Amino acid sequence: MTEREIRKYIDRLNSEKADELIFTRPISKTVDVAKVWTEQPKMTDNIVGNFRSFRFFFIRDDSGQYIGAVLDMYQDLHWYVVPKSRKRGHLTTALKESILPYLFCDGRESQTITIEKDAIGEKNYLSSKGVAIKLGFEPRNEEETEFELKPTDLNWDNVNLEEDNVRISSERFEILRKRVFYAYKMLCKISDELLIKVDNDEGLREVADEVRNYTWRIDDIEWKSKRTKR
Template sequence: MDISRTFYFIKNTEGNYIGIVYNMNGDLHWLILPNYRGKGLLTNALSKTILPHIFQDNRKEQRITIDRERIGDLYYLASLKVALAVGFTIKENNARRTELTIERSKFEKVPFIDGINTSLSDNRKNKIVDKAREITFELFKITSELEMKKGFTYEVEEVKTIAESVKKATDIIYDICWYIKKSNQDIA
């Protein structure tokens, strides 16, 4: 079973990133910045690019779950409107959540879409590394504060383990950004 995860970043007409769709294979999650909601950008991206690309992996259907309790009535109705507009159909519906699916057959005549990975500027790579370090620092700070207030407990140790994992991920992010920079210099 393929457990890869894909993020689709959505741009507006000026080329600014205004949203994201997270493909968790069994489900999709999306978020659009508030100023860009209701303008059809998500609907357009889903129907013209994201869903056709998702169905290129021989998937028969795509499911989404919209959880009213988790996101509230306003965002529930907005997400439901988008899902229905791009062709999802309701499979299960109750007061708490709605499950919808869309069939691959809706995209059989869409040409093959090849994803494009874009390079990162040095400025963006530095911001990514700085943000990862900041998150790591905050987690260790939280761990220390919990330890001072609560003492050494299993729960505090779990938070510390997570902080250490994030620190390892930060080191990997740094290595990746360094490798990208080195590869770009070798090509030039």
């Protein structure tokens, strides 16, 4: 993913135009974990086997503006900070206090990163390498392009995790229920066509019935959410 694309997501969050594509959850006062969709699903989308959303950590400054992001690629991290907010320690602090502890608490046994001078230029290479070394990452090769950090090498005294739920309105819950029910009806329709034409839907109707159950499960989620907010 390019820096231009990552900057686009940051700008969407700051302009409050990301409701249907970026879902955030605060894990500290300045960091949100997020699921990012590159575009809305469409009936005309091609069928692909490796479809997925992306997990990001978005960084805010003291004013609440989003100024950076870390893309979690599991085997690597790709970070970006908007030019006017660089060299102010936002990235290092976010990684040290929130993002890396979150990843390790989530079950990650170690974190590797790749920093290639040929890809980002010497200036950016030295800057990213400096951040990595400050955080405790150690080189894994002579070229110093691959670095690794284990939980035992992280300074846990700096951890500052404050994970919290995000409020969802009753109107939004109703939209989600209707979308689940729409998915149920579409699966039933596909099942009917397969059963009538080829007498076999490979259990799709049972899958549809399970999807329908999620309309009631969303009711439970809403009820529990409202209770925890009291």
